[in-house]
Amino acid sequence: MSVDQPSPSAVIVADVTRREIEAFLYLEARLADESRYAEWEALVTDDMHYWVPKGAADYDPATRLSYINDNRARLATRIRQLRTGLRHAQTPPSPMRRIISNIEILEADDAAGRFVVASNFVLYEVAAQATNELRIWPGRVTHHLRRVEGRLRMSKKIVELVTSELPQPNMAFLL
Amino acid sequence: MIADYAEVIHDDRVHGSLYSDPEVFDHEMDRIFRRGWVFVGHESEVPQPGDWVTRLIGLEPVIMVRGTDRTVRVLSNRCAHRGTALCWREKGNSRVFQCNYHGWTFGLDGSLRGVPHKAGFERERAELGLDRPRAVELYRGFVFANISGDAGPLSDHLGAGGRELIDRLCDLSPTGNIRLDAGWIGHRIQSNWKMWPESDEDGYHVDFVHISMLRTTQSYYQDTIVGGEASNNSRAVDHGGGHSELDMRPGYKSQLSWLGVTREKVTEYCNAMVRRYGEARANRLLWEGPPHAFIFPNLFLAELNLARVEPLGVNLTVHYHTAVQFEGVDDQFNRRLLRQSEAALGPGSFIVADDAVTAERMQTAFAGAAVGRSSNGFGAAWIDLSRGQKRERVDEQGRRIGHVSDEVTNRAFWRRYRQMMRAK
Ligand code: FES
Numbered sequence: 001m002s003v004d005q006p007s008p009s010a011v012i013v014a015d016v017t018r019r020e021i022e023a024f025l026y027l028e029a030r031l032a033d034e035s036r037y038a039e040w041e042a043l044v045t046d047d048m049h050y051w052v053p054k055g056a057a058d059y060d061p062a063t064r065l066s067y068i069n070d071n072r073a074r075l076a077t078r079i080r081q082l083r084t085g086l087r088h089a090q091t092p093p094s095p096m097r098r099i100i101s102n103i104e105i106l107e108a109d110d111a112a113g114r115f116v117v118a119s120n121f122v123l124y125e126v127a128a129q130a131t132n133e134l135r136i137w138p139g140r141v142t143h144h145l146r147r148v149e150g151r152l153r154m155s156k157k158i159v160e161l162v163t164s165e166l167p168q169p170n171m172a173f174l175l
Numbered sequence: 176m177i178a179d180y181a182e183v184i185h186d187d188r189v190h191g192s193l194y195s196d197p198e199v200f201d202h203e204m205d206r207i208f209r210r211g212w213v214f215v216g217h218e219s220e221v222p223q224p225g226d227w228v229t230r231l232i233g234l235e236p237v238i239m240v241r242g243t244d245r246t247v248r249v250l251s252n253r254c255a256h257r258g259t260a261l262c263w264r265e266k267g268n269s270r271v272f273q274c275n276y277h278g279w280t281f282g283l284d285g286s287l288r289g290v291p292h293k294a295g296f297e298r299e300r301a302e303l304g305l306d307r308p309r310a311v312e313l314y315r316g317f318v319f320a321n322i323s324g325d326a327g328p329l330s331d332h333l334g335a336g337g338r339e340l341i342d343r344l345c346d347l348s349p350t351g352n353i354r355l356d357a358g359w360i361g362h363r364i365q366s367n368w369k370m371w372p373e374s375d376e377d378g379y380h381v382d383f384v385h386i387s388m389l390r391t392t393q394s395y396y397q398d399t400i401v402g403g404e405a406s407n408n409s410r411a412v413d414h415g416g417g418h419s420e421l422d423m424r425p426g427y428k429s430q431l432s433w434l435g436v437t438r439e440k441v442t443e444y445c446n447a448m449v450r451r452y453g454e455a456r457a458n459r460l461l462w463e464g465p466p467h468a469f470i471f472p473n474l475f476l477a478e479l480n481l482a483r484v485e486p487l488g489v490n491l492t493v494h495y496h497t498a499v500q501f502e503g504v505d506d507q508f509n510r511r512l513l514r515q516s517e518a519a520l521g522p523g524s525f526i527v528a529d530d531a532v533t534a535e536r537m538q539t540a541f542a543g544a545a546v547g548r549s550s551n552g553f554g555a556a557w558i559d560l561s562r563g564q565k566r567e568r569v570d571e572q573g574r575r576i577g578h579v580s581d582e583v584t585n586r587a588f589w590r591r592y593r594q595m596m597r598a599k
Pocket residue numbers: 254255256257258259274275276277278279
């Protein structure tokens with residue numbers, strides 16, 4: 001996290017909007033935790049960008065390597081691959097649960113239905129495919145949300161792992 | 176205790192305890208990573224004087240740095256006073272290296288420049304420069320080091336085969352130069368390091384380990400390495416010296432198959448290639464593409480990616496990769512290579528994530544293998560490497576060649592490994 005840039009401060013939205021946003025984050029987290037790929041994919045917009053940078057998300061992912069840098073088409077491939085049931089890196093799917101907290105709404109345009117939301121998370125994963133160890137994935141997520149036909153969808157999910165400068169074990173599940 | 180490595184490494188089978196016995200790992204750190212040549216990095220990673228990256232050679236921490244004289248050096252990352260690591264980030268730029276413990280400073284060439292509170296310093300400064308591998312050599316920008324200095328010249332280690340493999344990659348650049356400046360992604364795998372030279376050059380597993388990838392995407396692998404003996408004529412090649420290749424050239428159906436595009440999509444690149452090499456040679460290069468090859472013991476020329484294998488312990492390895500970037504092409508071209516790299520390698524990739532689980536499953540199965548080493552009954556834990564041994568042939572240059580699905584490449588690795596591990 002770069003220190004020379006001012007950290008964006010949270011904006012205040014109506015309670016009902018905040019609850020709607022929180023409900024989206026919790027649903028998205030639960031579907032990812034339970035490897036419900038199709039239902040999870042239904043939450044993304046046609047211009048979805050799913051990005052797990054190496055280090056802080058302060059670079060242009062077009063110019064440097066990332067762990068994951070999926071545009072909508074590549075994300076569709078990722079989910080198709082998982083849904084073959086033959087993706088060894090997720091066979092069986094990892095049992096997972098994540099805790100989301102410190103939810104801050106960084107940008108809100110309620111009229112246009114656009115929000116940028118940051119939160120902290122800790123994900124607990126059992127690497128059930130081979131080693132059966134418990135892996136702990138702490139980090140921060142930034143969601144870009146958009147209301148589409150009255151419902152929130154995500155157009156961007158950036159996952160900044162606390163450990164992201166270090167070598168990572170398999171992350172073949174939905175982070 | 177293994178008295179003679181020939182007892183556990185035969186031409187057609189090796190013992191599983193070689194993946195799980197901590198004593199074997201200690202021997203490897205000495206006999207392969209200290210006494211042999213090891214890939215360290217690429218000079219393009221340190222373009223400016225003072226640029227450095229930190230690496231391990233075996234378990235030895237080193238700094239690869241460009242000096243003010245523009246020479247690339249490899250120095251010990253251990254202060255010559257009492258051993259504190261001088262650099263603890265992945266990369267950086269420094270005018271000097273200053274140790275934070277007692278403030279000794281070292282030049283970019285490793286010489287000791289300053290010692291605080293001089294009166295009590297009773298040695299010559301020249302005696303206490305940073306230690307360094309006794310031999311460091313470059314080949315086309317690839318930096319190799321041999322800690323002990325008694326492995327002979329690098330060109331002998333690479334041999335004609337290893338040099339040709341590196342040439343085939345670099346020659347795909349319209350300037351003949353590649354850059355490794357896209358950053359390294361580390362993939363942490365709970366397996367022994369040797370699963371990686373094996374799996375990276377295994378032409379037998381793609382139908383099975385990568386079946387989910389094959390069912391979801393179209394790629395040139397369908398023509399080159401998938402579908403077994405009837406459907407492709409790619410080759411597994413033992414180049415000697417432990418270097419091996421899955422040679423997919425015979426399987427390509429068109430020019431630029433390896434890039435997944437037609438010529439019209441990358442006209443500027445093709446024109447630049449023709450300008451440098453002439454029509455005939457450019458055509459051949461564009462047809463043949465980059466090698467899929469492993470340079471013993473730790474460098475994977477992964478087509479348009481580069482990977483290095485870093486052993487951290489008998490059960491722990493990091494498989495680092497980066498995208499090859501070409502000089503003399505437009506940004507869009509290099510970005511295509513970045514995107515392909517993210518799809519193919521690393522913890523979130525469509526391909527190597529499945530190899531990682533496979534390696535971890537192998538490691539799990541060998542946890543107790545050392546116990547059964549002297550037995551021939553249940554628990555003996557041998558692995559079979561005989562596939563295609565009878566049908567491999569030797570060509571005019573002495574290379575062993577077999578069908579792409581044959582374990583020619585694995586045998587190549589183990590033959591070299593055995594030779595180095597037997598040297599006392
Ligand atoms: S250990 Fe480096 S100066 Fe003392």
